[in-house]
Amino acid sequence: MAQARGYRLNLLTEIAWWTLYLSPPMRAPWMKTALSKEARSESFPGRLREYLLELTDAGARRPRVLDVGCGPLSPLAWGVDAGLLDLTAVDPLAHVYRFLLGAYRLDFPVMPIRCAAERLLDRFAPQSFDAVYSRNALDHVEDADLCIANICALLTKKGRFFFDGITREGTRQKWRGLHKHDFYVSDGRLMWCGEDGEAIDFSARHRLALVYQNQTSFRTGEWFRLEFERRAP
Numbered sequence: 001m002a003q004a005r006g007y008r009l010n011l012l013t014e015i016a017w018w019t020l021y022l023s024p025p026m027r028a029p030w031m032k033t034a035l036s037k038e039a040r041s042e043s044f045p046g047r048l049r050e051y052l053l054e055l056t057d058a059g060a061r062r063p064r065v066l067d068v069g070c071g072p073l074s075p076l077a078w079g080v081d082a083g084l085l086d087l088t089a090v091d092p093l094a095h096v097y098r099f100l101l102g103a104y105r106l107d108f109p110v111m112p113i114r115c116a117a118e119r120l121l122d123r124f125a126p127q128s129f130d131a132v133y134s135r136n137a138l139d140h141v142e143d144a145d146l147c148i149a150n151i152c153a154l155l156t157k158k159g160r161f162f163f164d165g166i167t168r169e170g171t172r173q174k175w176r177g178l179h180k181h182d183f184y185v186s187d188g189r190l191m192w193c194g195e196d197g198e199a200i201d202f203s204a205r206h207r208l209a210l211v212y213q214n215q216t217s218f219r220t221g222e223w224f225r226l227e228f229e230r231r232a233p
């Protein structure tokens with residue numbers, strides 16, 4: 001399930017992409033929204049917001065959230081502005097993103113920490129987070145199975161995993177670059193598939209129970225928004 005070859009080389013394409021598209025003339029509208037303190041509340045994931053508000057009502061401490069593969073502009077920045085969460089944002093290219101944010105003089109409230117999802121347990125203790133969020137990143141990793149196992153290990157017993165991405169992104173991108181993983185949901189189960197076509201039920205493998213899905217069709221290229229909790233062993 002690990003990418004066979006070229007993962008490190010393919011990370012260069014990610015660096016090139018962000019270097020180009022964070023530059024002022026190329027900056028996409030969603031990036032401008034992310035960079036605006038006034039506008040970015042709109043793009044904060046709604047289900048995560050509801051869940052954090054529930055936790056805040058119920059508990060004494062601020063909920064701890066991990067953004068995996070956060071990129072330079074974590075989609076969770078508004079939660080930091082609003083004091084809604086205690087955010088840790090990780091990405092293997094965090095050092096590059098910190099450089100780019102400085103070079104483009106971008107003021108952003110989230111400074112990513114360098115860590116690949118495969119190495120999360122080297123850095124964080126099990127059951128450290130009330131929620132783990134990941135957007136459009138787990139299809140870019142080297143070993144998706146290990147990344148999901150690590151994410152599960154980091155959740156508190158009642159913790160939630162919020163997973164946003166593009167359906168069958170590996171297929172859509174013709175398995176080029178970092179895109180070596182297909183994700184989709186079938187019969188309420190999170191499915192993973194690699195280029196060789198072997199499909200694996202990640203819900204069964206990682207005890208992930210689906211509590212929300214934004215759509216039912218899961219056609220290639222469609223955005224999915226998923227939310228999971230862990231079943232008891």
Ligand SMILES: C[S@@+](CC[C@H](N)C(=O)[O-])C[C@H]1O[C@@H](n2cnc3c(N)ncnc32)[C@H](O)[C@@H]1O
Pocket residue numbers: 014068069070071072073074075090091092093115116117118134135136137138140141142143178
């Ligand atoms: C398309 S970007 C998405 C960034 C951000 N989540 C967003 O939605 O703007 C994919 C991200 O996955 C990161 N990535 C690549 N390999 C990874 C790994 N092994 N673990 C975690 N993130 C990884 C890349 O560095 C990149 O920042």
